[in-house]
Amino acid sequence: MPIAFKNTYARLPESFFEKAEPTPVIQPSLIALNHELATELGIDPGFLRSDEGLAILAGNSIPSGAEPLAMAYAGHQFGGFSPQLGDGRAILLGETGGKDIQLKGAGQTPFSRRGDGRSALGPVLREYLVSEAMHALGIPTTRALAAVLSGELVLREQPEKGGIFTRVASSHLRIGTAQYFAARGDTDSLKALVGYAIQRHDPEATDAFELFQSVIAKQARLVAQWMGVGFIHGVMNTDNMSLSGETIDYGPCAFMDRFNPAQKFSYIDQNGRYAYANQPGIAQWNLTRLAEALLPLFHDDQEKAVTMAKGELENFPDLFDSAYFKIFSKKIGLPENYDRELIQILLDLMATQKADFTLTFRGLANGPDAFLSNFGDQEPVRDWLARWNAAGNPDTTLMKTVNPAYIPRNHRIEEVIEAAKQGDFAPFHEIHSILREPYQDKDGFEKYQQTPSPDEVVCNTFCGT
Ligand code: AMP
Ligand code: MG
Helix, strand or coil: CCCCCECCHHHCCHHHEEECCCCCCCCCEEEEECHHHHHHHCCCHHHHHCHHHHHHHCCCCCCCCCCCEEECCCEEECCEEECCCCCCCEEEEEEECCEEEEEECECCCCCCCCCCCEEEHHHHHHHHHHHHHHHHCCCCECEEEEEEEEEEEEECCCEEEEEEEEEEECCCCEHHHHHHHHHCCCHHHHHHHHHHHHHHHCCCCCCHHHHHHHHHHHHHHHHHHHHHCCEECCCCCHHHCECCCCECCCCCCEECCECCCCCCCECCCCCCCCCHHHHHHHHHHHHHHHHHHHHHHHCCCHHHHHHHHHHHHHCHHHHHHHHHHHHHHHHCCCCCCCCHHHHHHHHHHHHHCCCEHHHHHHHHHHCHHHHHCCCCCCHHHHHHHHHHHHCCCCCHHHHHHHCCCCCCCHHHHHHHHHHHHCCCCHHHHHHHHHHCCCCCCCCCCHHHCCCCCCCCCCCCECCCC
16 A cells, blocks of 8 residues: 555544545646655655556545545634534545645535635645745644646636645644534534544643643744744634644735734735734634633533633733744844843834845844845944844854745745746746755845845735635
């Protein structure tokens, strides 16, 4: 058996999923295969490259040992609750090497509602590049095993080339999974979910409350890590927040260029609910929804259960702050919690002067000129620099290991997608090779470092639907 599948999710009660098989496509071809990840999972990359492997990655053949299914979940989307979402365009094949293997865009499932179950090429390439960049930056995330061109068109605003994305995740359990059972008053399934999540993610946890505590800690750290690289998730709905603490569901996400705490990109996020600076608050809001769902498992006495949940949720801002300042202390090369005010003053200067987030921090590690060049009005920045220098011995070597030279800049991603739509995948492969080593300066690739010029700026990102 070329892929040794386990199907622990398929062994859960029937309420957890619907069986769903991928729908074959006419003429698939491989765009990208993640050799390193395949090897990590114990899959021979050579096999995945073969006709048989491609057929699996395209959804044209079901690998032996796989029990394909669509997962059930609910979710709060932009604050409104949908009791039934579920995998409408994703099919879980099974687990290998302890990870879920899922095909995104492989056709309709019982949860597709009016959707076609397909993905356009653009979102497939975006998720491939951004999730792998996130991994290279050292931030927990789902990963990309493969991208396939389906050879078919999908109908969006206009007909677009279709793609199939193979996603690898520690699991696809979401806050919305717990909400799905809670909304149905199905406590047995909720208990089964908690047991399963503990087994996969938190073997030390002994009950639902300890699992909850661990999810809070992981999410606080995750969102702080996003903030540290200027990442905006874009759709932090409760169905897009994982119990494993990995970044999941890259839709209209983006890395920020010029620093603006109120920045949002997602076209569908008209009110900026999921803007950069709102992310910690939204994470806490989502975790409150998780608490509500798990409440009956915290304690038989509802009042006590509520007190327990509240106490834990109140810890979130401190957990977030401590992770956040730890990260930003490193970014300016100073010991943990050396001077929180110094960090805030710099961020304020960056915001008022619209300094590029990535280049400013990288510049600080490269010397005063590289740093100051990001600001128009340098006087107040020089004052900051003097205070920073007086702070001791900022560790610029450490800074270069936490302040990336390269992030997946939106305007470059859009360029790559445009070229791919014309059949040219060379830019995709080039940017991918740069983003694999984001902390490594590379001669000749400056264009991937630069802030977009005014005519290059991408204001909106669009969902994968
Ligand atoms: P997302 O925006 O990816 O978080 O998806 C939200 C919900 O819409 C999930 O239940 C998806 O499975 C579903 N969905 C998104 N796109 C499609 C599509 N093209 N076909 C069917 N369902 C979809
Ligand atoms: Mg989703």
